[in-house]
Each structure stands twice: as structure tokens, then as C-alpha cells.
Amino acid sequence: MISKVALFAVGRETFALRVEGILQIVSDVRIFTLPLLRQGIRGVFLYRQSTVPLLERRLVAGARENHNEDSPAGHCMIVFSTDAGPVGLPADKILGIVDRAQGREEEANDEQKNCKAAGTVFVCNGDRFPLLDVEALVRSLPQ
Amino acid sequence: MVTSVRMKLVFRLREVGFALPIRGLIEIREDSLDLLDRSTADPDRFLLGELPFRGEPLPVRDLAGRLRLDGKSPFRGQILLVLVGQDGPSGIVADQIDGIYPDQEFESRHISPFFLDSQGCPWRHLVLWRDELLVVCEPDKMTNFWELP
Numbered sequence: 001m002i003s004k005v006a007l008f009a010v011g012r013e014t015f016a017l018r019v020e021g022i023l024q025i026v027s028d029v030r031i032f033t034l035p036l037l038r039q040g041i042r043g044v045f046l047y048r049q050s051t052v053p054l055l056e057r058r059l060v061a062g063a064r065e066n067h068n069e070d071s072p073a074g075h076c077m078i079v080f081s082t083d084a085g086p087v088g089l090p091a092d093k094i095l096g097i098v099d100r101a102q103g104r105e106e107e108a109n110d111e112q113k114n115c116k117a118a119g120t121v122f123v124c125n126g127d128r129f130p131l132l133d134v135e136a137l138v139r140s141l142p143q
Numbered sequence: 144m145v146t147s148v149r150m151k152l153v154f155r156l157r158e159v160g161f162a163l164p165i166r167g168l169i170e171i172r173e174d175s176l177d178l179l180d181r182s183t184a185d186p187d188r189f190l191l192g193e194l195p196f197r198g199e200p201l202p203v204r205d206l207a208g209r210l211r212l213d214g215k216s217p218f219r220g221q222i223l224l225v226l227v228g229q230d231g232p233s234g235i236v237a238d239q240i241d242g243i244y245p246d247q248e249f250e251s252r253h254i255s256p257f258f259l260d261s262q263g264c265p266w267r268h269l270v271l272w273r274d275e276l277l278v279v280c281e282p283d284k285m286t287n288f289w290e291l292p
Contacts, residue, residue: 032276033158034269035210036260044254044276051254051269051276084257143261 005103005122007095007129008078010061016122016129017078019097023047023086027076039142045088047079054088059137080134087138098124105131151249153241153272154224157212160241160277162249162270163224167282169232170225171240179203189289194234196225203234204289209265226282233285248272 004019024047031043031054040059044051054077077088103124108131120131151162152171180200181192189209193200203223222237249270256267265288268279 030274034254034276034278035159035212035266036264038258038260041258044258046252046271046276049252051252053254053258085255141258 003100004097005100005124005129005131006078006097007122007124008091009093009095010057010090011092013061014095014127014129015060016124016131017080017089017134018100018131021081021134023079023081025076025078025091025094029077029088041141042090045077047086047088050086052077052079052086052088054090055137057090059141060089060132082135082138084138087134089132089134149246150243151246151270151272152224152243153277154222154237155239155241156207156210156237159210159212160272160275161237161280162272162277163226163280163282165243167227167280168224169227172223172225174221175223176203176221176236191236194223196232196234199231201225201232201234203236206235206237209289226285228282228285233282244272249277252276 006017006019006022008015008017026045026047029045029047031045033043037043037053040056041053042056044053046052076091076094078091079086079088100122103122105120106123106128108119108121120133121128122131123129148165150165152165152168154161154163175194179192179194183200183202184190184192186205186208189205191203191205193202195201222240223234224237225232225234249272252269252271254269256264259267265285266278266280268281270277270279
């Protein structure tokens, strides 16, 4: 089996994500506000029989942009499996899914490490995509 | 013979919907908050004041404040729900009431406690009702609800 990487955009930032953990990419989901969720969680949405927390855009893409957490229509969610249960990652656009063999992994520079990229970027056709470590993102949720 | 009616009251507070089993509900009052004695208010314990209720003072609590829901005033809704409690009846203020519906309309939904605020999140259960997620309000489990950890 050839391992693949999904490339996607959140605002002006672009990212890579190993597809093994992706359960589904969904759009037009209704976000519910619930009280006293952990900081960094925008709300929850329903996916099959699960209640899935949606991570805030600023948690995924970093604090460099002034993110509007009230995501406008047309945005989608990447439902990703983690040890704590499925989580939703906000995405404005899915750029593509490529074989890992089409690119290479390199150590991230300091700026990209600020984007919770766990120290690695996926380099493909000359572009550098911070490779998101979703488990690390979830572990980094403030108490 | 008395039978327990298995129904839930659906009410709203700010942008959040709640489902309250009616076994936990004593009474719904509108416009009685004008009689609220605010001299006993204690913001640290989310106590808005007291109302006379069947000859006894009824503590009225700020559920929106306890749940850190946005809103300028805890009295926006002016609807008082009088709830059963282990320490006697107590009141909470709701913005809106949708109605009372049979339990069959509600499906239980789970959320991992990992994603809830670890500093004393007082709710644990969700239900799905007409394609909407509601927080289950459980008055019999509210004894320590109003004390922040």
C-alpha cells in the first residue's frame, strides 16, 4: 500500500496530513455550541454516531492570522482519529492528496514549528507544507 | 396509581439548548422575577437572589453564569424554572422554552470527557433531538454544581 498525504489550506496557511488517520472529509455540517468545552475547541458536530469536537482555526494554523472562528459556508472539516476520539480539523480548501513518494519530509523551520507542525514539513513540487501531528495538537489543548 | 411520565422539557439559554427531565421540574413561572430579593445575591455562588415560593425562600441561580455563556444579563429570558433539588427546590432562569416532548424523541449522545473543561464541567450527557444536540440538565446532580472547584 502506498502511503498518501492530504494537502489542505486554512486561511493563507497550507498544511499536510497523513491520510491514515483521516476518517472522512465532510462539509455543510452544523456546529453546535456547548458550554465549558476545553479551550481551543470551537464547538462540536455530529459524525455518524459520534459527537466530534472541532478544533479552532487558530489552534491549527497558528496565531499569525486573525482567524474568524465563525467559519463561513463552503468550509469543510477533516474528521481525524486520535487516541482521545475523533476530532474535526477546519479546512478552507483541500488542495489534493498525493503519494508520499512524490515528496520528502524535512525538518521544519522555526516559523513552521509555531504552527504545531511537530517539527516536520512535507516538501512537494518545491512547496513546503507543515506536516500536522494531530495527536500533538490534541495533547496541546489548554486545560 | 401514579405513573412516572417520561418526558423532557426543552429550553434555551443563550445559544445552547437543554433537555430537562420533567421529573426534575416543579413549576415554570413567567414574570415572577420582578419579585426577586437581590439582597441575598452571592455572585461567587451564582446566586441571583431569592423568591418567595410556597411559603419558603427559593434560591434563584445563574445557570448562564455558571456555564460561562455569553450574555449581558442573567435575566434576559424572564422565565423561571423551579427545579427539584437534594437540598430543596431551587430556580434557574431560562431565555426560552420550546416545549415538553416524550423521551422517545431524544437519543443519547456521547462526548469524551477529555474535551470538556477539566476545571469542573458540571454536565456530562448530551441528547440528540430533532437534529440538534442538547445538554442534559440533571437537577438531582446539582448539589455541588454551584461551587467552583
